[in-house]
Amino acid sequence: MYNFLTGPGLWLSIGICLIGLLVRGVMYVKGLNWQVDRVAYTAYPKAGIKGAARSIFFWLLPFGTRSWRAQPFMALLFYTFHIGVICVPLFLEAHHMILQEKIGFSFFITLNQKLADILSWGVIISAVFLVLRRIALPEVRILTTAYDYFILFLSSAPFITGMICRYELGNESFWLPAHIISGEMLLIAIPFTKLSHILLFFMSRAQLGMDFGIKRGGMKGKGLAW
Ligand code: HEM
Numbered sequence: 001m002y003n004f005l006t007g008p009g010l011w012l013s014i015g016i017c018l019i020g021l022l023v024r025g026v027m028y029v030k031g032l033n034w035q036v037d038r039v040a041y042t043a044y045p046k047a048g049i050k051g052a053a054r055s056i057f058f059w060l061l062p063f064g065t066r067s068w069r070a071q072p073f074m075a076l077l078f079y080t081f082h083i084g085v086i087c088v089p090l091f092l093e094a095h096h097m098i099l100q101e102k103i104g105f106s107f108f109i110t111l112n113q114k115l116a117d118i119l120s121w122g123v124i125i126s127a128v129f130l131v132l133r134r135i136a137l138p139e140v141r142i143l144t145t146a147y148d149y150f151i152l153f154l155s156s157a158p159f160i161t162g163m164i165c166r167y168e169l170g171n172e173s174f175w176l177p178a179h180i181i182s183g184e185m186l187l188i189a190i191p192f193t194k195l196s197h198i199l200l201f202f203m204s205r206a207q208l209g210m211d212f213g214i215k216r217g218g219m220k221g222k223g224l225a226w
């Protein structure tokens, strides 16, 4: 079971995730239409690229945009959750070893155990609060469906099972495969669900940033026909 999960299972899940994201990215670009979107993508590339980079940068920066500053508690939850969900799978020592051994590629930085624990607890605790936020705030509750809880559960499951293995809270011959299955299910789900935001966040922010960089302010008063 372990050999299957860390052999073909690992290749398949990483492959589906990466190829799937590539397809989603290509589909996104192919779906762009300057007339329908009313964004002069190719006409003013310099202003467009500047606007796109600016938008991505400030949205990635903690409290970098007015919307982040308007909701500091949400921003804190969001960044605690995301720093963990991005760094732990990529840089955990145990993952580094498996990736190196099975795929022959890993990132050269690894997290020390203490930092990995802190980041993992951060994910689990902030996921609980992200759920509570969806229940407590009427403006978020009205937009929430079971699908949103499912995605939060799918994203936190590898952390719950990973921590059970880490603290040896259960039978390893059950919890380690359970951990790997939950991790691989997450990877496979990425291109097919709203988890595709891992890539599409950058694409849609670039698109909106281009719109602001070119038309809405960026080139205002500089002879732009629109
Ligand atoms: C896809 C294949 C994966 C494999 C083969 C794998 C394997 C492992 C192994 C061997 C451990 C060490 C368990 C121990 O200490 O006994 C571990 C821990 C962990 N993994 Fe994974 N994992 C995978 C995916 C993921 C994913 C996708 C995530 C998160 C999104 C994740 C999060 C964690 C966490 C949070 C821990 C415990 C961290 C800590 O030590 O503080 N894993 N994993």
Ligand code: HEM
Pocket: 078, 082, 085, 086, 130, 148, 151, 152, 155, 186, 195, 197, 198, 201, 202
């Ligand atoms: C570079 C990578 C990523 C970026 C830029 C990113 C960005 C975002 C953004 C902008 C949101 C919306 C926040 C809002 O509601 O205002 C979000 C939500 C979310 N992201 Fe990510 N994300 C990334 C990676 C990930 C990964 C790797 C996972 C899980 C494995 C993940 C899981 C989630 C979940 C579950 C939500 C919904 C949270 C909720 O229910 O409130 N993200 N992300």
